[in-house]
Amino acid sequence: MTELILARGADGAIDTPALREAFGRFPSGVTAMCALGDGGEPIGIAASSFVAVSLDPPLVGVCVQHTSTTWPLLRDRPRIGLSVLGDSQDAACRQLASKTGDRFAGLAWHTTGGGALLLRGATAWLDCSVEETVPAGDHVLVLFRVHRHRVHADNAPLVFHASGFHVLSGLDRAS
Numbered sequence: 001m002t003e004l005i006l007a008r009g010a011d012g013a014i015d016t017p018a019l020r021e022a023f024g025r026f027p028s029g030v031t032a033m034c035a036l037g038d039g040g041e042p043i044g045i046a047a048s049s050f051v052a053v054s055l056d057p058p059l060v061g062v063c064v065q066h067t068s069t070t071w072p073l074l075r076d077r078p079r080i081g082l083s084v085l086g087d088s089q090d091a092a093c094r095q096l097a098s099k100t101g102d103r104f105a106g107l108a109w110h111t112t113g114g115g116a117l118l119l120r121g122a123t124a125w126l127d128c129s130v131e132e133t134v135p136a137g138d139h140v141l142v143l144f145r146v147h148r149h150r151v152h153a154d155n156a157p158l159v160f161h162a163s164g165f166h167v168l169s170g171l172d173r174a175s
């Protein structure tokens with residue numbers, strides 16, 4: 001039998017790179033979680049931990065690191081936009097995650113009445129408010145209520161997998 005790696009070793013330490021690699025085998029999309037600040041400035045981060053949670057009521061979730069310096073600026077916004085990134089937005093995604101520079105430079109975006117910021121080129125838009133936050137280890141699980149949404153079916157989704165960006169290859173054997 002193939003040995004499994006202990007998530008927490010005998011010394012109590014977690015092998016973070018190994019665990020991150022295991023988690024990273026789960027492919028996901030990437031969202032841009034953005035809103036306008038008090039001064040009208042765009043605020044946001046890239047987040048791949050998006051999960052659709054409930055249809056009725058309409059809820060989605062995102063896990064945010066405790067170390068995020070942007071989440072404290074976002075969490076009190078009345079509305080937050082979740083843009084599910086399209087397959088031409090890999091560079092935009094890196095930019096939205098970068099620690100330096102203008103995260104919104106060169107990006108086309110608009111806002112809703114409540115200040116949710118949505119990116120052009122996305123494959124779907126969700127206009128959300130924070131419903132609940134749940135502490136979860138070194139992250140906080142943010143539950144969002146979805147108020148409005150729109151699909152852009154012409155834009156295929158960007159796929160994040162094993163620390164890299166991918167596009168769907170059209171495999172439909174599973175159906």
Ligand SMILES: Cc1cc2nc3c(=O)[nH]c(=O)nc-3n(C[C@H](O)[C@H](O)[C@H](O)COP(=O)(O)O)c2cc1C
Nearest residue numbers: 045046047048049063064065068069070071096097
């Ligand atoms: C592909 C990708 C996915 C990411 N997913 C998440 C995520 O799900 N949760 C999170 O807190 N940060 C995520 N990040 C990191 C944030 O985008 C951002 O870099 C981080 O919050 C640090 O910036 P801040 O201090 O301005 O918040 C991701 C970054 C990349 C490039």
